[in-house]
Amino acid sequence: MHLNMSYTDFSCIGGQHSWSSGMGFSYGIVVVLVFVLNALPIFALELFLHIALAVGIFAGFTLYFIAYEEIHWRFHLGGWLPGWLHLARNHHLLHHGGFEGRYNVFLPIFDWLFQRSTWKHGS
Numbered sequence: 001m002h003l004n005m006s007y008t009d010f011s012c013i014g015g016q017h018s019w020s021s022g023m024g025f026s027y028g029i030v031v032v033l034v035f036v037l038n039a040l041p042i043f044a045l046e047l048f049l050h051i052a053l054a055v056g057i058f059a060g061f062t063l064y065f066i067a068y069e070e071i072h073w074r075f076h077l078g079g080w081l082p083g084w085l086h087l088a089r090n091h092h093l094l095h096h097g098g099f100e101g102r103y104n105v106f107l108p109i110f111d112w113l114f115q116r117s118t119w120k121h122g123s
Helices: 007-014 027-049 054-077 083-096 109-114
Strands: none
Touching (some): 054 083
């Protein structure tokens, strides 16, 4: 998997990416912050309700995040994808080609619902 590279490394491979411009820190820090910030409400819920869902929530989030990263890298580096993701690859790569919007990685439903009327072609 490609999870051991930072987005600053990625920007050298695939061109300027939204996470790499001017942030000055590794994408790994962002991943840790996402886990920590999501953990706080889950632990609070667990503390008060004792519903024993925290392990399942974190396992699901971890698997989702690994799939997200792997698919995103394959979009940019031309790796193998199942046929149903080829249109999603094209959709995602448009935002790197001067199009405004189109930020969803592999499920562009919300781009279509909320941004379609505001998409602009790049120059």
